[in-house]
Amino acid sequence: MADKHTQHEDRPEVDLSTLHLPTGYSQDTSHHGHQKSFTSTRTALHRGKKIKIRTTYRIEIDDEPLTLHTMVLDDGTVHCHGLPNYSFPSAIDLARSIIDASRLAPMERDELGVGHDNHDGHADHGGHN
Amino acid sequence: MAGTRENILVSETVRDQFLQGMAALDQPNSGIFGRDIAAFLRNNNLPLDIVGIDQELSIYDLFVFWHVLAMSIPLSVGNAAHSGPIFLPWHRMYLIRLEQNLQQVLGDPDFGLPYWDWAADGELSVADQWRTDLWSRDYIGEARGAVRSGPIADMRVRLVQDARTGRLVSTTPRPIQRAAGLDPRVRTLPTEAQVDTALTQPTYDQSPWNQSVISHRNVLEGWVQGPQLHNRVHVWIGGDMGPGTSPNDPAFFLNHCNVDRIWEMWMDRNGRDYQPGRNRGPQGHRIDSTMVSIIGQALSPEQVLDPSIWYTYDHQLVA
Numbered sequence: 001m002a003d004k005h006t007q008h009e010d011r012p013e014v015d016l017s018t019l020h021l022p023t024g025y026s027q028d029t030s031h032h033g034h035q036k037s038f039t040s041t042r043t044a045l046h047r048g049k050k051i052k053i054r055t056t057y058r059i060e061i062d063d064e065p066l067t068l069h070t071m072v073l074d075d076g077t078v079h080c081h082g083l084p085n086y087s088f089p090s091a092i093d094l095a096r097s098i099i100d101a102s103r104l105a106p107m108e109r110d111e112l113g114v115g116h117d118n119h120d121g122h123a124d125h126g127g128h129n
Numbered sequence: 130m131a132g133t134r135e136n137i138l139v140s141e142t143v144r145d146q147f148l149q150g151m152a153a154l155d156q157p158n159s160g161i162f163g164r165d166i167a168a169f170l171r172n173n174n175l176p177l178d179i180v181g182i183d184q185e186l187s188i189y190d191l192f193v194f195w196h197v198l199a200m201s202i203p204l205s206v207g208n209a210a211h212s213g214p215i216f217l218p219w220h221r222m223y224l225i226r227l228e229q230n231l232q233q234v235l236g237d238p239d240f241g242l243p244y245w246d247w248a249a250d251g252e253l254s255v256a257d258q259w260r261t262d263l264w265s266r267d268y269i270g271e272a273r274g275a276v277r278s279g280p281i282a283d284m285r286v287r288l289v290q291d292a293r294t295g296r297l298v299s300t301t302p303r304p305i306q307r308a309a310g311l312d313p314r315v316r317t318l319p320t321e322a323q324v325d326t327a328l329t330q331p332t333y334d335q336s337p338w339n340q341s342v343i344s345h346r347n348v349l350e351g352w353v354q355g356p357q358l359h360n361r362v363h364v365w366i367g368g369d370m371g372p373g374t375s376p377n378d379p380a381f382f383l384n385h386c387n388v389d390r391i392w393e394m395w396m397d398r399n400g401r402d403y404q405p406g407r408n409r410g411p412q413g414h415r416i417d418s419t420m421v422s423i424i425g426q427a428l429s430p431e432q433v434l435d436p437s438i439w440y441t442y443d444h445q446l447v448a
Contacts, residue, residue, distance in 0.1 A: 014159060014191050016169050020427030022209045023418040025202055061293065068295045069203075074341040075354065082292035083371050084200055084211060085363035087355045089314070101292035101371045108301055112167045113180040 036065035040072040059095055066098065132228065132241030134390065135443045137383060138262060143243045148269070148280035150231035150240070151379045155189040155284045162186065163299040166194060166288075177201040179288075181299030186287060191424065192227055193288050197297060197373040199421045204413040206338045209421040214334040214405060214414040216350050217392045218430035219421070220385050225439050226425045227382060241440050244386035247362055251318035258318050259309040269379055272309035272366075281305070281379055290372040297374070305378050308367035315356060315364045323358055328395055334404045338411055345395050349388060359388045390442050397445070401434045 037058035044051040057078070059066040070080045070091075077087035078094050083101055088094040135143050163183040170177055177198060186194075199210035199219065207213035210220065228242045250258050264272035266279040276282055285302035310316055330345040340352040347353055351360025362384045363370045369377045376382070396402070403416050412418065416431045 014161065014188060014424055016161060016165060016423060018423075019169070019173055020419055020422040021173075022202065022204065022215070022413040022421045023415070025204060025209065025413060025421075066293065068293075073352070073355075077355065079340070081200070081373075082290075082295060084373055085351070085356060085360040085375075086371070087352070087360075093314075097371075098292050102294075104306060104369060104372065105289040105291040105296075105298040106300060107181050107298050109182060110180045111183040112163050112299060113178070 035067055035069075038070045042072065042074050044074075057091055059091060061095060061099060066095070070094070131438060132232070132239050132440045133443060133446065134241040134386060134440050135243055137243035137245055137268070139443075140243065143241070144268060145280075146235055146237065146240055147231070147243050147379075150235045151189065151382075152281055152284060153234040154192075154230060155187045157185045157187045157190075157285075157287070157302075159186050159188050159191060161191065166297075166299075175201065176203070177295075177297055179297040179299060182301065184287060184299060184302075188230060189284070190287050192223075192230075193374050193376045194297070195423045196223065196376045197288075197290050198423065200373040201295075202421055204411060206411040206414060207340070209413060211350070212340050212352070213338050213411060214346055214403070215418065215420065215430065217346055217389070218403070218428075218433050221389050221392075221433045221436060222420055222422065222428045224382065224385055224389060225433070225436070226422075228440065229425070242382060242386045244390050244442075245380070245383035246387060247318045247384065248321045248324045251320040251323075255310070255316050264309065269383075270305075272307055273311065274308075275304040275306055277304060284379070286369060286374075286377045288374055289369070289377070290374045292372045306368035307370070307378065307380075309365060312364055312367055315361060318365055319358045319361050324391060327358060327391060328398065330395075331399075332404065333395075333399075333402050336410065338405065338414060345392075345399075349391055349395075358391075359384065390444075393436070393442055394444070396434070403430050403434055 037056055039054055039056040042053045055072045057070050059070060068080055068082045072078055073087060077089060078091050079087050080094055082098050086097065137144050162185050163179060163181065167179050170179060200208050202209040224242060232238050232240045245263060250261055259272040262268055268279065270276035270279040270281055284305060286305055287299060287302050289298050289300050291298050327345055327349040330348055332344050334344040334346040335342055340347065343353060349358050351357040356364045363375060366380055369375060370380060405414060406416050417429050419427050419429055
């Protein structure tokens with residue numbers, strides 16, 4: 001879909017009828033995950049020896065698991081999709097910042113989620129991988 | 130018509146146009162409502178949920194949505210806009226579309242997005258970095274707390290990604306929130322020396338193409354000893370610049386325009402080189418990969434490598 005310029009206004013228009021998805025993305029494999037733990041694998045080669053480190057994180061906040069993809073980077077810092085530009089020295093630092101940032105998104109009422117007429121029973125997974 | 134992209138702290142004309150245009154794009158009159166976004170996500174089986182109030186959105190909100198949508202689409206490396214080679218060309222395409230919309234509302238086809246040379250501010254003392262003119266009522270308003278003064282004081286945040294659940298929340302409209310320099314881990318902006326590190330990388334990108342490589346793209350994106358450069362600016366400003374809906378703050382575009390300018394400076398030195406090429410590297414990041422788009426024609430990295438049909442940076446006009 002393209003930007004349209006109306007004859008009567010200078011206001012651009014956007015039409016959501018066409019979505020261009022990136023090459024290599026498969027909608028068939030796309031789903032809202034309930035993944036509650038995430039494993040990162042880091043590898044390195046040192047003096048001809050192979051190093052492999054698998055780290056699994058299960059992070060809970062008030063007993064609720066964090067379902068956003070979380071990973072350990074090669075430098076040991078921790079990264080979570082909830083704060084996509086951040087890398088944290090520890091998972092506790094990550095969790096604290098997630099809690100702080102979540103306060104930016106208060107929801108007084110839900111007119112769009114599961115159970116509303118404009119949904120056809122699609123489950124609200126609440127997270128993504 | 131190709132516009133000229135200038136330093137926002139140098140050209141008051143461009144500053145005023147930018148701020149006026151952003152406020153104009155933020156009027157909730159797009160004809161698209163929260164329910165339309167919900168249907169769009171559902172009908173396309175996309176990995177993003179929206180909850181909250183059913184309100185009419187602005188064109189600006191749709192740019193916010195486009196960004197968080199792209200971030201929500203995983204590829205074999207990173208996502209459709211970050212943490213891989215696609216980071217720079219995707220954001221170039223994204224800025225071109227925003228710039229075109231600003232040209233339309235301003236009635237000025239020659240308008241060019243301004244950039245914020247944050248490395249220049251990074252040379253200031255820690256106490257001064259969040260007190261420059263950029264954070265005044267003549268520019269983009271308060272560096273800390275709610276933005277309540279200046280030309281964008283009336284801009285409203287309507288779509289916010291919940292950092293804890295990943296859901297997109299259509300929230301009661303509120304002012305932009307910032308927390309510049311308050312993160313104890315990131316008290317300062319990037320420096321000129323760090324920009325030089327990005328500029329002196331010999332390769333655009335390389336295998337394994339992710340957040341661990343030493344390459345121009347990954348250094349500039351900010352994952353090497355991060356957060357640095359682009360990432361660092363997001364973290365330093367904080368507030369709405371934190372989650373995937375970070376374009377809610379117009380500072381996002383000033384940041385990315387500067388990032389794009391640095392990439393252009395790298396290409397001035399190294400040629401219009403992009404990796405990975407055809408049939409190489411991770412899908413979705415290749416030179417001929419279609420980039421995710423909901424506004425305007427979807428482009429490939431190859432199509433945006435030379436942006437001269439759209440814009441030129443001020444430094445490129447100097448002989």
